[in-house]
Amino acid sequence: MSAPHPSFRSVATRPRWIGVLVLCIAVAGVFALLGQWQIERAVQQGRGDDRDTESAVPLTSVAEPASTLTSEAGGRMVSFSGSWVAEDFDLLEGRKQDEERGTWLIGRVLVDRADGEPVSLPVALSWFADHDAAEALLADLSPSDGSVDLVGRLMPTEDPAQGDIRDGTSEAMSVAALINQWDEYNDLVYGSYAILDEASAAASGALVDGAEPIVSLRPVTDTQLNWLNVFYAIEWVAFMLFAGYLWYRLVRDAREREVEALEDAEAAAADAGQASGDEQRR
Structure with a gap:
């Protein structure tokens, strides 16, 4: 068995x-x-991106001079106080808005700090479809004297565009390029720029006929x-x-x-029994 x-x-x-x-x-x-x-x-x-980017926070709470823009600060609405540098208003060409290329009016604000040493911040004020209208405003612009309160969206500095290098024009909002054009620069600058909201741009006199507020959308991530x-x-x-x-x-x-070992053992036992029976019959 x-x-x-x-x-x-x-x-x-x-x-x-x-x-x-x-x-x-x-x-x-x-x-x-x-x-x-x-x-x-x-x-x-x-x-x-689920940050609250639309409620303005103090610029000094999210950015530091001579530092790159952090992901937390990028695209946020910020508030700051400072004075305009009348000699540093300029125009940037080739700025796109609503699928149309135009001109930005830009300037420099010396942002107030608690230690009394102001920090330069480039700002973009308004957009023009007509370059001549932008030049006319640039010639007649009279910024307010003294400290002003402003609100804008903080954006990262841009690299110089091909047109900046090839044609000698100004197209990119490049902090590195702008500081080479500024007068009486004290080596303190934010590594970013701000796009003023409509109220701040209007109070600065940048929304005359032909000028439009610069569209700055809240940051969207993939x-x-x-x-x-x-x-x-x-x-x-x-x-x-x-x-x-x-x-x-x-x-x-x-x-x-x-199972194979058991089957082999059973087969060997059967073979041995058969051999024994054959021997006895002989």
Whole structure:
């Protein structure tokens, strides 16, 4: 009578394979954590800009002189007080607004600080479709004397445009280029510029006939998921499932080896019995 073959369950519940199961579960748990981390990164990188950028905050609370604009400060409405530098108003060509190219009127404000040392801040005041109208305003502009209160959207400095280099014109709002044109510059400047809101531009006399407020939209970020991170997360899930499948295959292979050993033993015993019977008949 042949011995009963071991079942998958009887093999799987042996201490050895229970230990292997615990190890595979631990490995699968690590893979699950890595997959969760990848998903969190994908969602975080795809999250929109939920900052309150439209409520003006003091410029000094979000920006420092001679520092690059941080992601927290970029695109925010800021308030500041300072005095105009009458000699540093200028025009920038090729500025696009509503799919039309025109001219910006720009200037420099010496922003007041608690230590009494003012910091230069480039500002953009208004946009003109007609360049001649912009030149006429530039010639007649009489900014207010003394300190003025202004509000604008803080923007990162721009790199010089091809036209700036090729034609010697001014197109980019480049802080580095502007400081080379300013008079009585004290080496203190913000590494960004502000686009004045309509009220500030109007109070500065920059919205005469032919001038329009510069359209400055709140910053918008790409809200698409990072699909590369999603793909990595799927890979970690596949590895997690493979850890469970590996345990199953190890147990199944162990059972099959035992069954084969039993069958071989039974076959050998049968062959030995047959050989003994043949010998006795002789």
